[in-house]
Amino acid sequence: MSNEIAPLEKNFNIGGDLPVNRLGYGAMRITGKGIWGPPKDKDEAIRVLKRAVELGVNFIDTADSYGPYISEELIAEALYPYPSDLVIGTKGGLLRTGPDQWPINSSPEHLKEALEGSLKRLKLDKIDLYQLHRIDPNVPAEKSFEFLKQAQLDGKIKHIGLSEVDIEDIRKAQEFFEVVSVQNMYSVDNRKWEGVLEYCEENNIAFIPWFPLNAGNVAAQEKLQVVAEKYGATVHQVALSWLFNHSPNILLIPGTSSVEHLEENMKAASIVLNAEDIDELDGISPPVS
Numbered sequence: 343m344s345n346e347i348a349p350l351e352k353n354f355n356i357g358g359d360l361p362v363n364r365l366g367y368g369a370m371r372i373t374g375k376g377i378w379g380p381p382k383d384k385d386e387a388i389r390v391l392k393r394a395v396e397l398g399v400n401f402i403d404t405a406d407s408y409g410p411y412i413s414e415e416l417i418a419e420a421l422y423p424y425p426s427d428l429v430i431g432t433k434g435g436l437l438r439t440g441p442d443q444w445p446i447n448s449s450p451e452h453l454k455e456a457l458e459g460s461l462k463r464l465k466l467d468k469i470d471l472y473q474l475h476r477i478d479p480n481v482p483a484e485k486s487f488e489f490l491k492q493a494q495l496d497g498k499i500k501h502i503g504l505s506e507v508d509i510e511d512i513r514k515a516q517e518f519f520e521v522v523s524v525q526n527m528y529s530v531d532n533r534k535w536e537g538v539l540e541y542c543e544e545n546n547i548a549f550i551p552w553f554p555l556n557a558g559n560v561a562a563q564e565k566l567q568v569v570a571e572k573y574g575a576t577v578h579q580v581a582l583s584w585l586f587n588h589s590p591n592i593l594l595i596p597g598t599s600s601v602e603h604l605e606e607n608m609k610a611a612s613i614v615l616n617a618e619d620i621d622e623l624d625g626i627s628p629p630v631s
Contacts (some may be wrong), residue, residue, distance in 0.1 A: 346469045351590055356401075356548050357501040357522035360429050360470055365611045366579065367394040367604070368552070369413045376441025380412055381599055391420035393601050395428065397608045403525075403550065403595040405433035405475060406463075407444065407559035414463040422465050431471035431523070431542035431550075432460045433505060435478065443616060448478035457493055471501035473525055477511060484557040487518040494519060503548070509541050522592075523548040529556040529627075530584045531563055536629030543591045550593045555581055563626055569619050575609075582610035584623045599619070 355361050372387035374380055381387045394402070409521040414432060421428065434456030435448040439508045453474075462471060474490065477483050493499045503523030504515055515521050524542050526535040530549035542549040560566055570580045578596075585592050596607045615623070 347363035353377075354548055354591060354593060356429065356471060356593075357520070358546070360501065361427075362401035362429050362593065363398050364593050365399070365582075365608060366403060366593055366595045367391075367399045368401055368597035369404040369417060370408045371597040371599045372416055373409045373412045374441075377408055377483070378438070378441035379409065381416075383599070384416070385567050386601065387416055387599055388420045389601050390599060390604050391417060393604055394608075395421060395425060397605070399428045399608075400425070401429045401431065401593060401595070403431045405436070406460050407433070407436040407438050407475065410438040410489050411459070411463060411483060414460055418463060418465050429470045430464060431473060431503070432464065433468060433473040433475040434460065435505075446476045446480075448474060448476060448486040449481050450485055453486065453489050453493075460547055461498065464593055468497055468500055470500045471523060472499040472501070473505050473523060474515075475505050477504075477507060480557045483511070483514060484518075487515050491510055491518045503550075505552075507538070508535075509538055512538070512541065521547055523550055525550040525552055527551070528585075529554050529560060530566070530581050530623055531560055531627045532556055533627045533629040535618075539589055539592075543589050547591065549589065549591050550595055551585060552595070554594055554596055563624055565626055569623060570617070572619070573615075575613055576606060579606065579610045579613060580615075580623075582607060583613040583615055584620065586611050587615055587620060 353361050354364050372381050394581050434453050437445045437447045490502050501522040504518050505525040512521050528535050539549050561577045566577045570577045598604050
């Protein structure tokens with residue numbers, strides 16, 4: 343009997359009506375050091391965005407805080423007018439005060455400014471997926487949710503998602519609008535949010551891991567190295583493949599500023615791990631439910 347597992351469905355319908363390739367692209371890294379200012383090589387950043395679409399990416403994740411603003415501006419410069427099937431998800435709720443500094447501000451006033459800015463920079467009348475970057479501990483969550491719901495009613499947002507939230511947060515938000523995506527830190531070696539992932543899968547909510555390679559730290563995992571050698575793949579490719587196989591609602595958004603690295607990442611979905619390898623990789627980080 344074969345020990346291989348059939349590849350999972352390679353597409354997911356965000357909100358039930360936005361079909362996307364589950365291997366997308368995260369556009370945080372096309373900015374400067376510390377996610378601050380313009381990229382070192384703007385031409386390469388433009389090439390990365392165009393090549394991603396050529397390779398079948400039709401889901402790009404960004405945020406107004408990436409740069410700030412730079413990522414959204416480059417997406418529009420590279421890809422506008424957009425392919426008809428391209429879904430751009432962006433986020434609001436963080437301020438930038440310097441490199442690697444991310445103060446939270448999810449007040450309705452700031453979210454209004456952030457949303458209007460994203461619409462303008464991305465050259466869109468409506469954003470397909472708008473995600474609350476963080477729930478603000480200094481602002482009642484209901485206020486942020488009420489703003490997002492009204493923006494949706496006003497036709498500026500199609501679907502709404504959340505980031506770095508627990509199940510209670512999701513349920514509270516669901517009292518105001520349908521939550522179609524959750525973007526939490528998650529990787530083969532960091533499964534703190536396993537319970538949230540399971541809740542999302544049960545409720546057909548897209549789960550979008552940020553730091554899917556744990557900022558490259560997965561390379562230190564010996565089990566990943568062994569499996570990667572077996573498949574003639576890189577450690578990063580196997581780490582992404584594990585995520586792709588782990589749950590059918592996971593949308594991958596590995597980010598890079600290099601076309602070569604982008605092409606390497608895109609091959610991850612074609613790696614078919616067998617059950618033994620998946621079990622081995624599952625043991626890297628016991629899930630926290």
